Each structure stands twice: as structure tokens, then as C-alpha cells.
Amino acid sequence: MVALAQVWDWLAKVPDPEIPVISVTDLGIVRDVAYDGDTLVVTVTPTYSGCPATAVINFEIEKALRAQGVDKLRLERRLDPPWSTDWLTPAARDKLRAYGIAPPIDGTGAQGVVAGRINRLTGAALVVPCPRCGSEQTQKISQFGSTPCKAAYQCRDCLEPFDYFKCI
Amino acid sequence: MAVALDLDVALFEGLCRLGDSTLVLGHRVSEWCGHAPVLEEDIALANVALDLIGQTQLWLGLAAEVEGRGRDADRLAFRRDVWDFRNLLLVERPNGDFGHTLMRQFLFDAWHQPMLKALEDSHDPRIAAIAAKAGKEVAYHLERSADLVIRLGDGTAESHGRMQTALDRLWPYTGEMMMSDDTDRALAEAGIIPAPDSIRPQWDAVVAEVLAEATLKAPDQAYMHKGGKQGTHSEHLGHMLATMQWLQRAYPDSTW
Numbered sequence: 001m002v003a004l005a006q007v008w009d010w011l012a013k014v015p016d017p018e019i020p021v022i023s024v025t026d027l028g029i030v031r032d033v034a035y036d037g038d039t040l041v042v043t044v045t046p047t048y049s050g051c052p053a054t055a056v057i058n059f060e061i062e063k064a065l066r067a068q069g070v071d072k073l074r075l076e077r078r079l080d081p082p083w084s085t086d087w088l089t090p091a092a093r094d095k096l097r098a099y100g101i102a103p104p105i106d107g108t109g110a111q112g113v114v115a116g117r118i119n120r121l122t123g124a125a126l127v128v129p130c131p132r133c134g135s136e137q138t139q140k141i142s143q144f145g146s147t148p149c150k151a152a153y154q155c156r157d158c159l160e161p162f163d164y165f166k167c168i
Numbered sequence: 169m170a171v172a173l174d175l176d177v178a179l180f181e182g183l184c185r186l187g188d189s190t191l192v193l194g195h196r197v198s199e200w201c202g203h204a205p206v207l208e209e210d211i212a213l214a215n216v217a218l219d220l221i222g223q224t225q226l227w228l229g230l231a232a233e234v235e236g237r238g239r240d241a242d243r244l245a246f247r248r249d250v251w252d253f254r255n256l257l258l259v260e261r262p263n264g265d266f267g268h269t270l271m272r273q274f275l276f277d278a279w280h281q282p283m284l285k286a287l288e289d290s291h292d293p294r295i296a297a298i299a300a301k302a303g304k305e306v307a308y309h310l311e312r313s314a315d316l317v318i319r320l321g322d323g324t325a326e327s328h329g330r331m332q333t334a335l336d337r338l339w340p341y342t343g344e345m346m347m348s349d350d351t352d353r354a355l356a357e358a359g360i361i362p363a364p365d366s367i368r369p370q371w372d373a374v375v376a377e378v379l380a381e382a383t384l385k386a387p388d389q390a391y392m393h394k395g396g397k398q399g400t401h402s403e404h405l406g407h408m409l410a411t412m413q414w415l416q417r418a419y420p421d422s423t424w
Binding site: 046048049050051052079080081082083084109110111141142143144145146147148152166168 | 208209211212215216218219220221222223225226293296297298300301302304305307308310311312315
């Protein structure tokens, strides 16, 4: 049987299908790797309930491990605790920024309407620095960007549109 | 006198009520794909639909497991007839214009978010886990729909008029969210799904606050439609299902 550390190393090379600069372990979605008898069990949590990449991610994990000769393999889903952007590794955040996606600003997830109201009343909107020029003069274009996990922003200085990987 | 309900039967019903509401609203919102007034809103609507359909897979997946008759989430979504659907009447209302769609979304989100929050304390850990997951997504839905209701309500004369019309037309469908029947009471008593009327204070507060900021006025009308949760639907749902289910009906169990 292959050592679990080796399996984690292999998984660290499986790219996220939507954002291929980060891996499934960078994203923090691999929750556990263990043996059940002689079967390797990889436990994965979905990012968003409806994320279409979830099925592809499972397929890619299975393909990568089978290519390494793992033949007794089972993938399991775990919902609890729900995935959080807090689990993105520091390295993943740097990779996202270099790729042109603003990484999540921890602790700023939506709390429902109350947070929105405070933002509206005080103008204390979230400051998301532009991943290209670093300017803090940016504005939210839409709560939802190219995928559910991102919001659409634009930089007022370099004028580039960019994705913000929002907190959840 | 109400007959004591088998708790698993009530649980299956309760899960269908949650899952069918997210399914029907998810499908309705997805009808906007490629038709929204601007690209950003088109994408936002599609993303909201995606979240709702993802949540449906979790709710109906659990419903099928509880039922234990070998069905799965797809089978429940695509092979049941209209009278077997348990969604709220509000979510089957046709889209209307963009403002109408957002008003429907807001009235639902204002219930959905506190309901999921309460479900996190369900005695059934499977339900609590789904609610914790879905609740994070729905917090974003509510922020967006509330913001847009305010922006359009407190906007131009044209947008204000459309939002007020949407509110007047949708209002009689909001009461059902807070109404209880024997199924709801059995589930609430068992600590599995909170009583619908326990969400009322939070719904009232959020709706009053947002409508005031949006300069919109809730109708005085007290009459509220009901029946969706028991399977009595408007004619609109059958038409929607005909579109949504035709492939799986025409080619049962086919895979590709």
C-alpha cells in the first residue's frame, strides 16, 4: 500500500479544472485520505453546492491516482463542515493573484441582508485591491462573476476588469 | 383530530418541500440565461440558478434516501408529475420582467436565509449539514436581491412603477411560506424542521426594512394563496415541467 504522504503529494499536483494554477489541495477541498482495509478512501468536499466542476474534480482525482497505480480507490463526499475560503492555503492566494484573480479577504463573507445594509448606509464597502496594478480604487460590478465562487470587479485606475474570489 | 404521521413520511414530504422550491425557482431563474438586460446580470442570474439547483440535489438526494424506494434526486426531479411537487406557489410564478423576477427572488430569499439558519440546529445532522452549506450561498443571494430591489424601487419612475406592480402581484403568494399543516407540525415537534411561522418575525423585519428603503409599499390585502406544499399548483407549474422534464420523459433512464 502506498504511503498516505505520497498520496497527498500526488493530489497536490491535481489542478482545479476552473482555475488550473491552483491544485485541489491548495483549495482545501480534500478533507481526508485514509485506508479502509486495502481500499484508499479520498474524502472531498464541494466548494459550492451547484459547482459544475465538482464532478470533474472527482474524475481528475480518480484519474491521477489510477495513473499512479492505485486500483482500489473510493471517493467520498463530506458536507460538514461546509467548505470555506479560509481553507485556501497562503501559497494558493499568491498563485491566484499572479493569475489575475483577487484572493478572498478572510472574514468578509456575506451575513445576509444586515451586512448589506450596513455597507449601504456607511459606504463601508469591501476594498479589494486590483490583482494587476495593486490599486485600491476598485468597484464591484456584480456579486457573481464567471463562476459562483467569484464576484466581478473593475479597477478604476488601470481600468481592467477582474474576478474576486469571494469569501464564503 | 389529526392522525399521527409516520415521521419518515413527514420527513420525505418536508425535504421535497425544500428541494422542490429550490428546484422550481432554480429552473425559473435559469430561463433568463441569455436573456437578461445586461451581461453581468445574466451571469448573476445563472449563478443563483446554479446554487439553487445544487441545493436541490442535496435536498432531493436526502429525500430519496429517506424514502428508501430506490429513487434518486434526478428521478424525483424529472419523473414526478405536477401534483407530486411540493414547492411554494411563489416560486412557480412566471418570470415576468427583470424587476418581477428580482422581487420574487427577494421575497423568497428573505424567507430562505433565516429558514436555513434555523435548520442548522435541526436534530437531523444530515439536514443541519445541508443547511449550513446552502446558507452561505443564500446569504449572497439575499444581499444581491435586497440591493437590487432597493436600487430599482428607489430608482426611476419607470423602475419604481414596475417594482411596485411586481410587489402587488406577488404579495398574495408570500403567506404560504409561513403557513403550517400537520406535516410541518410533526417535523417541528420532532425538532427536525422549524415551524414555518417561526420564520415570520425575521421575514417581516427584513421585508419591511428593504421595502421602506426601496420606497415601495406592501399591499394591505390579507388574502393569501395556498396549496403548493400539498401539491395543488397553478397552471404555470405544469407548463414549466413540460419543458424541464421532456428529455427524461421521452428517453427514460438514458445516459450520455
